[in-house]
Amino acid sequence: MANRKSLDLIVLLVISMLIIAASAAIYYAMLAQTTATVAVASVYFKTGGDSTGILTLGDNDTYASLSLDAYPNVTLYYDQAVNLTATADKEVQLRHVSINPGDGDLSVSNFTSVVFRLIEADGTEVGTLTYTTSGDDWTEPTYTGYVPILNGEEMTIKVEIKAAAGANTGVSTTIVIAVDVK
């Protein structure tokens, strides 16, 4: 009788410990919170050789706005539209976010192509985002794929833009691309 009670107690103790440990682990997991700390961006924009008059950098150089021209039937090159630099060894990629006006808009056919090229300091091209038109529709790229950027290295983003022959003046398009960093 006493042995049976002891056995019961041992079994109950083991089960109890398991239940309490598992419950505590779940509660702790639910309690766990994410802490976000503001830090300096490890990759940021810099003015390039052709940035004068076309580039506006945002606060902390983490945002860049380019105001580019396009000429009909001529490809205009901005060899160093904007530069990218890093304060640590990272990997970066260019990624398409949005384009406006979008597919189906009559003004789209005024453009032929917009190309963003990611180029290393030695001139090696490491990624390309190519936007082309087909009638009133855009053919958008997705992303370039990650490429390494070393601490202190400066990459440049070259932009090639071409409007269609006979394009109307004053027509504009807004392209938003992101620089992903990992």
Next chain:
Amino acid sequence: MLKLATELLPEFFLFLGIDFFVALSLLTCLMGQFRRTVPYLYEAAAVFGYVNMLMSREFLSIFGEYMRFSYCFLYLALALANIVGINVYLLVSKKLWGLAKIFASSVTFPTILISAFFFSLYGGDTSHVLTALLLSSAMVLGVGIAFLVGPEKVKNWLGRR
């Protein structure tokens, strides 16, 4: 002013309820006044609480805080009701006044006090702490009166009924 390092989640009451059921399971096994299945039933109730906690975590984004608090508090209330029930069983059915007195002072009273304390903390208002203190004072008073009346008088009273 009392301030917790981390806020209590509603699931804390679930955790507290699980602990109480586990404690009940071990106590009922040790006391020997109950059937052999009773401790295992309390253990099953603790497992049920654990499953509740798992579900609460999985559906955290779907269940609102009010709903989470409702079922967690209900579970804790069930655990407390069982503790009080055991106390009443020892006193009324088994007529074990001494054991019931010990159980009341070492289990029933502390568990209710702890529950009231954490409930007031969950409210986040110091007035709730005051409420909990008043509640505990009232309970101490009740236990004190029971001691003053004496076991014999209570036994007689129970016998008359």
